[in-house]
Amino acid sequence: TASIAGKKGVSNMAAYCGSKFAAIGITQSMAQELAQDKIRVNAICPGIVGTAMWLDHLIPKNNADNATSVDFATQTQQLIPMGVAQTAQDMADAVLYLARANNVTGIALTVAGGMEMN
Template sequence: MSTERRRVALVTGAAKGIGHGIALRLATDGFDIGIVDLASQRNEAENLADRVRTLGQGATVISADVSDQRQVFEAVEETAGQLHGLDAMVNNAGIAQVKPLSEVTPEEFDQILSVNVASVLFGIQAAARKFRELGVRGRIVNACSIAGQSGFPMLGAYSATKFAVKGLTQAAAQELAADGITVNSYCPGIVGTSMWDTIDELMSRYNGLERGATMRKYAEGIALGRVETPEDVAGLVSFLVGRDAGYLTGQSVLIDGGMIYR
């Protein structure tokens, strides 16, 4: 009988949206899942854990604010302790902001930097320490965006955070390569989630279009002719944490159906 340890992945912002899709896909791939999200998302996170368990995988739910370094390190420790290891860290949590740059307040800028950038830094730090402790050649995957490849008007602060994630990904990949740890990012486009519903609604306040019109406008530029799903993104993450991606590091990979070409 095989005594091989089961693989473990931690996904932040996993209760809904892209993170939810990633967690379910990795569970299907055979990972036990550490589900990390805000306390306000506890019910959704527990429902996800139940679904992971029906797939025959272990799951643990941890309420944490990923903009707090201590809480991120504790979430990694708790996941590794309860699920007996850690092999992949998916720094997925993030927020959007729709506003012209001239109107962004210091408080708003601090918030989006904390959630979208600092959380990724803390996730890299915590995962790298745990991987080294366990002697694991782990995988770190970060949430970037097409807005980390090209700046978008009305999404200037958000774009800035995603460019920062791309930079962190490149630097971390080089610093951690000697330990066999890979670091990559995924760059989605227009994904049919509650975040994009919010972006669409806020855009309508500035451009005067009816709700739904902004998403339709952006979607017209997708070569493959449809809005992206969380499952589309999850398929790329599955590859990035899988055995076939062992020689890929420092990359921010576009998965947008054909919107931005680099």
């Protein structure tokens, strides 16, 4: 997967953003190279999914021991226009769409509740 961090840089995450920008570039290059063989190449760009990485990034270090899912939900409501974090099911739905979309290639599909739009 790529990430919304591969579409817009985020402070204090340069290495992560750089790797995700690269993933999107590789997706686009491979899509161009393989299109003549009818092979589609796409990427998914999740927003905030309740993973250890995001919990670590969003919850202050001095509160890590007392962090709860309520803290995470409160912060994501403030950051995401649709008000909820993304889920593994959201990503699966996006993959299913791309698997069925026979004429879609070279895209980086954002699944982020309006947090990143293009």
